[in-house]
Amino acid sequence: MALAYFGEDITTSITLVDRALALNPSFSLGWYSSGALRLWAGQPDIAIEHVETSARLAPRTVRSSNLIGAAYLVSRRFNEAVPTLLLAIQEDPKYPTPYRNLAACYAHMGRLDEAREVIAQLRSITPVVVPNANYFRNLEHRELFLSGLRLAMGEET
Numbered sequence: 033m034a035l036a037y038f039g040e041d042i043t044t045s046i047t048l049v050d051r052a053l054a055l056n057p058s059f060s061l062g063w064y065s066s067g068a069l070r071l072w073a074g075q076p077d078i079a080i081e082h083v084e085t086s087a088r089l090a091p092r093t094v095r096s097s098n099l100i101g102a103a104y105l106v107s108r109r110f111n112e113a114v115p116t117l118l119l120a121i122q123e124d125p126k127y128p129t130p131y132r133n134l135a136a137c138y139a140h141m142g143r144l145d146e147a148r149e150v151i152a153q154l155r156s157i158t159p160v161v162v163p164n165a166n167y168f169r170n171l172e173h174r175e176l177f178l179s180g181l182r183l184a185m186g187e188e189t
Contacts, residue, residue: 033065037167042073060090067099074170076103097123098130105137105180106173113137128158136180147184161185 036045049066053059067083070076080103087096097120104113114137120130131154138147154161162181168174 033068036069036072042069042169045069046073058089060086060093062086063089064093064096064099067103071099071103071106072167072169074106074168074173076107076173079103095120095124095127095129098127098133101130101137102133102177105133106168106170106176108140108176110137110141114141126157128154128160131157132161132163132181133177135184136177139180139183140176144183144186147180148186151181151184 033045036042046066046069049062049069052062053066056062063082063086067079067081067086070082071079080100083096083099083103087093097116101113101117101120104110104116114134117130117134117137120127121134124130131150135147135150135154138144138150151161162178162185165174165177168177
């Protein structure tokens with residue numbers, strides 16, 4: 033996952049995790065990793081499926097809701113993303129990523145006051161509101177995420 037996150041060939045990472053899952057289909061972390069990689073590769077529906085499998089195998093897995101919410105966000109399924117991302121924040125209130133996803137989601141829904149409230153909460157956790165999002169290989173998904181954050185911050189897109 034680290035190599036894929038920092039820009040290496042994501043296809044190789046997906047191949048490796050698929051191989052691990054073929055050897056051990058009960059490997060919860062493998063399913064979670066596969067979900068993250070699929071999200072970054074621009075395959076949100078497969079990402080949701082794989083993260084849900086991980087959560088079934090290890091119900092206490094932290095951050096599953098954030099990955100699923102992010103997949104809903106990039107799929108423009110904003111109404112499904114909001115409750116999932118709110119749950120992600122409730123599960124881990126100090127983790128900044130679901131705040132970013134939720135702010136972007138609210139902004140794209142036209143709920144700018146709520147988006148700005150989430151940005152204020154995010155700023156109490158971290159000074160980095162807009163991260164490097166190069167891990168999103170699908171340019172449309174990356175721009176949807178980043179433009180949502182810019183809207184939430186009150187910037188022009």
